[in-house]
Amino acid sequence: ASAAAAAPARRRGRSPNRRPSGRERHDEKITVYVSAEELMDLEHARLVLRGEHGLAVDRGRIVREAVAVVLADLESRGDASILVRRLRGR
Incomplete structure (x- = not known):
């Protein structure tokens, strides 16, 4: 199998039912300066x-x-998204 076939398929857009991960180990990391x-x-x-709200989240x-x-919101509303x-700047 080629490397491309072994790589996970990259999805265009997000499933409306997709939820962000909760409390689990994450292998990917980005650094964001605030x-x-x-x-x-x-x-x-x-x-x-x-x-x-009784929600103990990090x-x-x-x-x-x-x-x-x-x-x-971007996926569903496009140009009108927040x-x-x-x-x-609007």
């Missing part, structure tokens, strides 16, 4: 989720969920 304010906002969200889980929501609008 401002101090963005980090504080993320930590505040973590504490609100825990204190007000910042990575919050980020994965947020990315899944934004990508699903991501496109924000990146265009």
Whole structure:
């Protein structure tokens, strides 16, 4: 079998039922730099989720969920998606 055949198929778009991973080991990694304010906002969200909603999740889980929501919106709404609008400054 060729290397291309052995590699996992790359999907175009996301299944509407696809959920971000929860608490599990992840083999892939990216580094994202954020401002101090963005980090504080993320930590505040973590504490609100825990204190007000009973959800003990880490910042990575919050980020994965947020990315899944934004990508699903992009897939379904395209040019009208929140991501496109924000990146265009609207």
